[in-house]
Amino acid sequence: MSSLIADIVEFDVEKHPQADKLSIAKIRGKAWQCVFNHEQWGLKAGDVGRGLYVPIEALLPENLIAEHNLANYVHKGRIRSILPTPPLLTILS
Numbered sequence: 001m002s003s004l005i006a007d008i009v010e011f012d013v014e015k016h017p018q019a020d021k022l023s024i025a026k027i028r029g030k031a032w033q034c035v036f037n038h039e040q041w042g043l044k045a046g047d048v049g050r051g052l053y054v055p056i057e058a059l060l061p062e063n064l065i066a067e068h069n070l071a072n073y074v075h076k077g078r079i080r081s082i083l084p085t086p087p088l089l090t091i092l093s
Contacts, residue, residue: 006054013038015045027053054079 009027016022016035023038023045032053038044054060058079065074073079 004055004058006052006058008050009053010048010050013043013045013047013049025049025051 011025025034
């Protein structure tokens with residue numbers, strides 16, 4: 001069995017080039033990025049944030065999904081690549 005470490009990451013917010021309500025969170029020090037609705041998170045281009053990043057296709061235990069209300073983010077226990085809500089980049093204050 002493999003293990004997964006969900007990192008606390010810092011990210012830079014950039015304007016999405018083709019969508020007014022979307023921004024791109026570019027994870028610092030990694031080649032990862034997430035697209036999210038900046039209005040929902042209260043962030044804008046130029047902001048720096050911290051968050052918990054869980055990679056797409058990560059397999060999550062059922063008890064973790066239930067405990068943290070993640071049902072909208074998973075399909076058959078795995079993080080989905082197309083999400084109805086913001087990606088699993090949970091913004092930390």
